[in-house]
Amino acid sequence: AQSVTQLDSQVPVFEEAPVELRCNYSSSVSVYLFWYVQYPNQGLQLLLKYLSGSTLVKGINGFEAEFNKSQTSFHLRKPSVHISDTAEYFCAVIPTNSGYSTLTFGKGTMLLVSP
Amino acid sequence: DAGVTQSPTHLIKTRGQQVTLRCSPKSGHDTVSWYQQALGQGPQFIFQYYEEEERQRGNFPDRFSGHQFPNYSSELNVNALLLGDSALYLCASSLGGREGGYTFGSGTRLTVV
Numbered sequence: 511a512q513s514v515t516q517l518d519s520q521v522p523v524f525e526e527a528p529v530e531l532r533c534n535y536s537s538s539v540s541v542y543l544f545w546y547v548q549y550p551n552q553g554l555q556l557l558l559k560y561l562s563g564s565t566l567v568k569g570i571n572g573f574e575a576e577f578n579k580s581q582t583s584f585h586l587r588k589p590s591v592h593i594s595d596t597a598e599y600f601c602a603v604i605p606t607n608s609g610y611s612t613l614t615f616g617k618g619t620m621l622l623v624s625p
Numbered sequence: 626d627a628g629v630t631q632s633p634t635h636l637i638k639t640r641g642q643q644v645t646l647r648c649s650p651k652s653g654h655d656t657v658s659w660y661q662q663a664l665g666q667g668p669q670f671i672f673q674y675y676e677e678e679e680r681q682r683g684n685f686p687d688r689f690s691g692h693q694f695p696n697y698s699s700e701l702n703v704n705a706l707l708l709g710d711s712a713l714y715l716c717a718s719s720l721g722g723r724e725g726g727y728t729f730g731s732g733t734r735l736t737v738v
Contacts, residue, residue: 514667553629553715553729554668600667612658612681613727615667
């Protein structure tokens with residue numbers, strides 16, 4: 511079984527400041543890793559994913575994340591946030607060794623960007 | 626290109642009633658997964674349908690059931706509703722499986738009173 515821990519339930523930042531949203535996972539097998547964003551009253555939108563290769567992954571809207579296997583982490587970063595980045599962010603994993611499987615999500619981190 | 630469509634967007638039901646939620650997957654997708662997202666929580670996996678059969682199930686009681694039709698659309702049924710069933714129900718479609726090709730709908734907000 512897999513589990514995902516998002517260490518901060520809420521992260522307040524000022525506009526144009528950098529931000530890091532933390533994600534750690536636990537799994538007995540290798541996993542693929544994902545970050546999703548959820549704007550108010552909407553579904554989930556994929557920001558980026560790590561499947562293999564370079565551990566630094568770039569996604570949409572200027573976000574990037576770095577996979578660290580030894581620390582079982584996949585932290586999300588953005589060098590300069592905008593008001594429009596205010597949303598809930600979810601980290602998720604899928605095991606790589608299953609013919610089919612489903613996403614296991616963390617509880618989410620609310621990013622609050624103020625002027 | 627239409628994404629995942631869910632209906633209705635909102636509904637209110639009374640305890641003990643039954644509800645049916647509907648999902649049309651993204652064009653070209655053959656697999657539908659359902660998730661429950663309680664307020665302030667991450668989505669929890671309910672079940673997944675592929676080729677009209679339930680392929681995998683999460684830790685949800687039998688009151689939760691589903692169906693997939695030949696056109697890949699899907700329904701989620703919940704019987705004997707409890708107050709704790711109040712949540713956002715998300716449908717996600719994919720082609721096959723696990724490498725993250727999941728497209729989510731906007732969800733159905735169910736309130737049980």
